[in-house]
Amino acid sequence: MGIRLGENQYGKAEVHLVHVNRDTAVHRIKDVNVTSQLRGEFDAVHTAGDNSNCVATDTQRNTIYALAKENGGVGAIEDFALLLARHFVDGFDWVHGARQEIHEYLWDRIETPEGPHDHSFVQRGGETRTTIVTKDGDNEWFVSGFTGLSVLKSTGSEFHGYPKTAYTTLRETTDRIMATDITARWRYRDTVLDWDKSYWSVRATALDVFATTHSLALQQTLYAMGEAVLRQHPQIAEIRLSMPNNHHFLVDLSPFGLDNPNEVFYAADRPYGKIEATVERDDAPGPGRAWDSVPGFV
């Protein structure tokens, strides 16, 4: 009977680290959650409990803390993920690859009557900036994005023309609320660039298109967002978007003798439509291992 170890990776998940830059009295903070995973010659640890190659997950955690200090901070999450990946792959002969995923929680300075505060911050809603840097030998891939970017438009959205079956109850509408929590992941085709500038530009494009597209379906809005991101960002090969349709149902106020011209809605939390798509360039380089272990996307 032939049984063998297949693909494997291991490391420390969700190392939540806050770095405070105290160079001036105006502090800067970086709040990141790092998941480090290594790939390589780890057969013996699985099949024989031989740990001689096993860079302990505890060591991986400490390395994350130590490199944040030695590096003078985290910087752009893409750069920090690459630093970690190279540290492990270049530092141990038997580590052939690494997957470093970082989520960044965004904080704004608290606005006071005297202006933005020096060292007090307020977290920015549910938005999380993300990156996954995958290294396999000399190949390096970057998939960045955001999750939890919640948006709503109170008009400018229609939905009609769909097939009516024996089970269709949905009424056609020419004016509805459209609301979603955008998760986006895009694969870069460049490996050296201004990651921060790129992030804020992609985010701005996505929001602008959501706001200004008169929508006939959430699918259409999603595609328009992806298309605009690719048109305006040559450094990006493809973008994957996952957008729940957070339904808002008009409340029937007629029992109370009241009309309801699109004013009072019941915001349902489940079930929700789940709309996902990849928008890609014809001439994009292949993804290699960029999407390995990235679940939940088409």
Ligand SMILES: O=c1[nH]c(=O)c2[nH]c(=O)[nH]c2[nH]1
């Ligand atoms: O934008 C939408 N797309 C759908 O596929 C769909 N299905 C549905 O019930 N409502 C909507 N809205």
